[in-house]
Amino acid sequence: MPDCLEVTVDKFIFRVATDRLYTAEGVWALEEGDRIRIGVTDFLQQRSGDVAFAEVRAEGRAVATGDEVATIETIKANVEVISPVSGAIAEANQALAMTPEVINQDPYGEGWLAVVEASEWTKDRETLLDPDAYFDLMQGQAEEEAQKL
């Protein structure tokens, strides 16, 4: 478990890992050399509910930022996961086929979705949020959700 920022909103605890970058929509990108591991945030997985199925695009497939890189079907909704990075999918998390619930259980670890061989990371990373910025944004989103309850 990486170091995390943490906030409690209503009865829910949301964590933001401090070792990676984020999109405003709740997708994280973790730099691993030339490769970028991606997944969904704790907030997104909690808001979306229990995962029934997760499908990641095929290994070798090219993706651009803004392309759908995975689809997650939960008990509440179908979540389209948009790639935060351009490149080619080097690795898809095969464990998700049998145990998609790891996305709920360990969103920053075993619940990763894909590893992308980045082609324009220097440019792509400029569009992403650092942990503090995402934490503030997420907290606002969480409080807004709590108002609806």
Added chain:
Amino acid sequence: MNEQERKVVVVPCSGIGKTYGTVSREAAYEVVEDSRPEATELVALSLLVLGDQDARAAVRAHPAVTIDGCKLGCAAKMVQESGGTVAQGIAVLDVYRRNRELKPQGIAELNEGGILLAHAVAEEIAIVVDDVLAAEEGSTHA
């Protein structure tokens, strides 16, 4: 223990306003009203939450099959907190994962996939009920 006392209580999730909660309740109704009426008794989760004495007595007297619509597992937790024993917990999501073609939708009224999924859950409950009662009968005769 006489024949009348050998029962399994069925406790569905109360997930009001949630599709999987509706599936769990429809499955429970099918078992209790249609497929295994003599062998089962429905206990409403809300009564356990309220501490209703009859509901608590039922889960303490008989093994329970719980049906939960999400990972919070409220039905299973409340049976345990009420002093009962969960013979088996069934998660609607697990049944759906084995029957992906049965995509449930709707809340007050389930779509066809939801109705069929509830039936699939009910069939699993019925098997558990039969197994639990057979095991009880076996231990009685042993």
